Amino acid sequence: MTPLASPPARPDVIVILVDDLGFSDLAAYGGEIPTPNLDRLAERGTRFSSFYTTPRCSPTRASLLTGRPSHEVGIGVLTRPVGYRGSLDPDVPTLGSLLRDAGYVTSLTGKWHLSSEVTEPDETWPTRRGFDDFYGILGGGTSYFNPKAFRAGEADAEADAQRADFYLTDALADHAADFVRQQTAQRQPYCLYLALTAPHWPLQAFEEDIATHAGRYAAGWDALRTQRSARQTELGLFPTQIHPAPRDQEVPAWEDAEQPDWQASRMEVYAAQVVAMDRAVGRVLAELDAAGTYDNTLILFLSDNGAEAMEIPIGRRFAPHVTPDSTRDGRPVAIGNDPSILPGGEDTYASYGRAWAHLSNTPFRLYKSWVHEGGIAAPLIVSWPAGGVGGGDVVHDPAHVTDLLPTVLEATDGSLPEAVTGVSLVGMLRGERMPERDLCWEHIGNAAIRRGRFKLVREVGMAWELYDLDIDRAERRDLAAERAELVAELATAWQAWADAHGVIPFPELVAMYEARGLPAWQANS
Numbered sequence: 200m201t202p203l204a205s206p207p208a209r210p211d212v213i214v215i216l217v218d219d220l221g222f223s224d225l226a227a228y229g230g231e232i233p234t235p236n237l238d239r240l241a242e243r244g245t246r247f248s249s250f251y252t253t254p255r256c257s258p259t260r261a262s263l264l265t266g267r268p269s270h271e272v273g274i275g276v277l278t279r280p281v282g283y284r285g286s287l288d289p290d291v292p293t294l295g296s297l298l299r300d301a302g303y304v305t306s307l308t309g310k311w312h313l314s315s316e317v318t319e320p321d322e323t324w325p326t327r328r329g330f331d332d333f334y335g336i337l338g339g340g341t342s343y344f345n346p347k348a349f350r351a352g353e354a355d356a357e358a359d360a361q362r363a364d365f366y367l368t369d370a371l372a373d374h375a376a377d378f379v380r381q382q383t384a385q386r387q388p389y390c391l392y393l394a395l396t397a398p399h400w401p402l403q404a405f406e407e408d409i410a411t412h413a414g415r416y417a418a419g420w421d422a423l424r425t426q427r428s429a430r431q432t433e434l435g436l437f438p439t440q441i442h443p444a445p446r447d448q449e450v451p452a453w454e455d456a457e458q459p460d461w462q463a464s465r466m467e468v469y470a471a472q473v474v475a476m477d478r479a480v481g482r483v484l485a486e487l488d489a490a491g492t493y494d495n496t497l498i499l500f501l502s503d504n505g506a507e508a509m510e511i512p513i514g515r516r517f518a519p520h521v522t523p524d525s526t527r528d529g530r531p532v533a534i535g536n537d538p539s540i541l542p543g544g545e546d547t548y549a550s551y552g553r554a555w556a557h558l559s560n561t562p563f564r565l566y567k568s569w570v571h572e573g574g575i576a577a578p579l580i581v582s583w584p585a586g587g588v589g590g591g592d593v594v595h596d597p598a599h600v601t602d603l604l605p606t607v608l609e610a611t612d613g614s615l616p617e618a619v620t621g622v623s624l625v626g627m628l629r630g631e632r633m634p635e636r637d638l639c640w641e642h643i644g645n646a647a648i649r650r651g652r653f654k655l656v657r658e659v660g661m662a663w664e665l666y667d668l669d670i671d672r673a674e675r676r677d678l679a680a681e682r683a684e685l686v687a688e689l690a691t692a693w694q695a696w697a698d699a700h701g702v703i704p705f706p707e708l709v710a711m712y713e714a715r716g717l718p719a720w721q722a723n724s
Contacts, residue, residue, distance in 0.1 A: 209611050210497040210583060211382075212298065212390040213483065214603070216263065217476055218256060218310065218340070218399035219567060220578065221506035221559020224473055228578050229431035229561065231415065231423065232470045236481035237580065240500060243493075244582030244589050245628055248436050249597045249668075251649075252504050254567055254574035254642045256339060257312050259503040259600055260394070264293040264313075264328075266604035266619035268639075268700040275703060276643060276722065277339065278315045282703050282711045285315035286323035292616050294604050295329025298390045301613045304382055306332035308375045309394030312339045317520055320353045330392070334374045336367075338520045340396060343367040343403040343472075344545035345527050348520035361527065366405060368397045368472070372479035379486040390607075393483065397476040400507065400550035402542035404471035409543050411474070412467040419453025419463075420558045421446065427561040437672065438595045443562030444573075444673040450554040461538040465551040466558075468543045495585040497610050499603060502577040506559035508566035510536050510552045522548055562673050568723070570640040570647040571656055571674055581628055586610060588628040596633045597649060598624055639696040643723045644705030648693040655679075655689040659705055663690055 223229040227241035252259040257277045258269035264287070265272050272291045273284030280286070287293070295305040307330040314323040317337040325333045334356065337348040346367050349356045359370065375393045382389035416423065428443045446452070456462055480500070487493040513535035516522045525531055526545045533540045534548040542549040556566050563572035579598070582589050601621030608615050609623040627633050640647045644659025652669040663686050665679040679686050696702075703711075709719045 210495045212607055213498045214392045215500040216394045217502050218396050219507040220502035222576050223427045223561040224559050229427040232473045234477040236477045241580050242591050244580050245592045247579040247594050250579035251575045252577045252600045254504050254570050256503045260313055261287055262600045263603055265291050266601050266621040271701040280315045282708045287313040289322045293329045297613050299329050304387045304389045305330045306378045307392045309335040309371050310396050311337050317348045326353050340399045340521055342523050345523045368475040368479050372482040376482045376486050383490040395476055398472035401548040402468040404468055408471040409468055412470045416463040416466040420554050421453045424558050424561050441562050441672050444564040447557045450557050458538040465542055466555045469551045497583040500580040504567045505574045506556035508553040508556040509550050511550045513537055564674050570645045599638050639693055641702045648689050
């Protein structure tokens with residue numbers, strides 16, 4: 200860590216949130232996908248090995264922007280208004296509004312996903328939640344070539360996608376780079392919240408980007424998971440040797456996989472989406488370099504949760520703003536994960552599935568929506584050389600997404616609301632140890648609490664499990680039967696947290712859906 204000779208001027212702020220990126224996908228976290236721009240950010244910044252989000256996209260966004268547990272600010276699951284508000288509480292200050300009050304110009308470029316209303320502007324839209332500038336989508340995902348619920352401010356921006364060379368990740372990069380350039384030229388302090396949709400499904404990318412990965416995944420998920428784990432050890436990513444979780448029982452050995460060429464093609468498209476994401480980050484970093492403002496820009500890069508294991512069924516349509524009926528030139532869209540559908544083009548709508556998500560989450564268990572490590576452990580890279588942050592360090596102390604708002608506010612001399620539960624990481628980034636505290640999670644009945652080295656976790660409807668994360672981050676050996684008193688103590692603490700922050704017990708939430716005539720499964724969607 201670099202000692203500070205004197206406090207820097209207030210930094211510009213860039214928060215880059217990507218969607219469903221697995222813990223190990225970046226080269227800086229052990230992956231084989233080429234991510235040179237994020238490699239450079241990691242070399243000049245600090246990586247976290249025990250950073251946690253929530254296990255789902257909307258809750259993470261709510262906690263990032265408010266510094267509070269998502270349940271108490273209106274986002275208990277996603278954005279359907281049953282049980283929870285389904286939109287970010289309009290009375291709760293956001294990162295955008297707090298920095299705007301502190302004199303910053305603010306932009307949200309990318310995905311919002313914090314409003315139950317995506318058609319008519321209301322008080323929950325980003326333009327009314329502290330962001331001077333908005334260019335992106337209001338929903339949780341959409342076509343990369345033909346995006347819906349796509350807005351510039353509050354105006355429809357879908358016409359932008361009529362360009363033959365349009366690709367959502369690139370369009371967001373262009374807008375973000377323009378915003379940085381304009382504010383730098385005007386010498387205005389700014390906050391850019393760049394919330395890229397990549398690499399969230401659907402699997403879509405330009406053919407030339409996909410072609411660069413041809414053959415990269417022919418060895419299969421087993422060999423690649425072993426290789427990623429070895430690279431993580433070489434990188435010194437963890438303080439002790441981690442023995443990866445065994446292959447998911449629902450994932451076949453690669454040698455037994457059906458349609459291996461099709462399977463490999465799915466991961467090739469996913470890798471192309473990650474490379475496009477990295478290219479977008481590079482566009483923004485290039486503007487900082489050109490302006491000479493990199494050193495005094497606080498940059499935070501993270502994923503919103505672990506990798507997504509969803510297998511999209513044939514013909515499964517989501518909401519109209521998520522799944523377009525047709526391509527821009529009127530062709531039908533083939534929906535689902537099946538060898539008859541080769542992913543990548545605008546006329547397909549598929550995901551990469553559980554087996555490749557298992558690779559993305561190396562070395563952890565389970566996925567997005569769960570609160571085992573595979574669902575909540577995410578990459579976090581922070582850079583701020585002028586603030587004494589950087590140099591390729593790795594921080595191993597646990598941190599949480601609610602900590603990012605107080606971190607930004609400390610760096611910018613902003614005013615921290617009393618209700619914020621997160622704590623600033625500025626001291627930790629400068630080499631200080633974080634005081635021990637409880638970290639808690641709940642999502643669709645999945646629950647966890649981490650206290651020091653121990654983590655208590657359960658899947659909905661299942662018994663509590665206990666793990667010693669100092670020696671077992673992959674959650675291989677359940678200690679619950681041996682440490683019954685600790686299980687009871689942590690379970691009581693988790694329940695107190697849930698009661699204090701408005702967590703609705705999952706059976707009650709399901710009953711609320713059924714009372715509305717909605718299928719119980721929609722409580723998880």
